[in-house]
Amino acid sequence: MKRALTAAGVFALGAVAYGMYQLAYEVKRLEDELIALNRSIAQEREAVEVMKAEWTYLTRPDRLQARVNRHLSLAPPPPHRILALSGLPPRPEEAVVEGWGVISIPDPNAPPAPQAKPFPENLPLPVADPPVGALAAMDLATAERGR
Numbered sequence: 001m002k003r004a005l006t007a008a009g010v011f012a013l014g015a016v017a018y019g020m021y022q023l024a025y026e027v028k029r030l031e032d033e034l035i036a037l038n039r040s041i042a043q044e045r046e047a048v049e050v051m052k053a054e055w056t057y058l059t060r061p062d063r064l065q066a067r068v069n070r071h072l073s074l075a076p077p078p079p080h081r082i083l084a085l086s087g088l089p090p091r092p093e094e095a096v097v098e099g100w101g102v103i104s105i106p107d108p109n110a111p112p113a114p115q116a117k118p119f120p121e122n123l124p125l126p127v128a129d130p131p132v133g134a135l136a137a138m139d140l141a142t143a144e145r146g147r
Helices: 002-058 061-071 132-146
Strands: 096-099 102-104
Touching: none
Parallel strands: none
Antiparallel strands: 096 102
């Protein structure tokens, strides 16, 4: 009996030592992974800062103005090209404003647009699903009745 207890103790001690050995290497591996992730995060943050600096440099007003002058050749309109609102022609009566200043004039020769079918009045209305909490309460009530 004493030998079995001693053997069990030696076995338990060996198992604990092996477990501690494995745990130490697992912790070391996780620490290395954490260091690598922190290094990667630092590199990404640095890359983001570099991109912000590049964006700031590229969107400087003096740089943009120079590129506009070189590539677009924009100039203010001459005074004789500027009209008062009263000088504009009137909008056609059939014109439809579709949003953001888009105006469409329907073609009088186009066929009429198809009309939507009316909703039948004798169809039953769909029933809304009960809220999730109500379903849980119904399930609980059903379970209580089943006991």
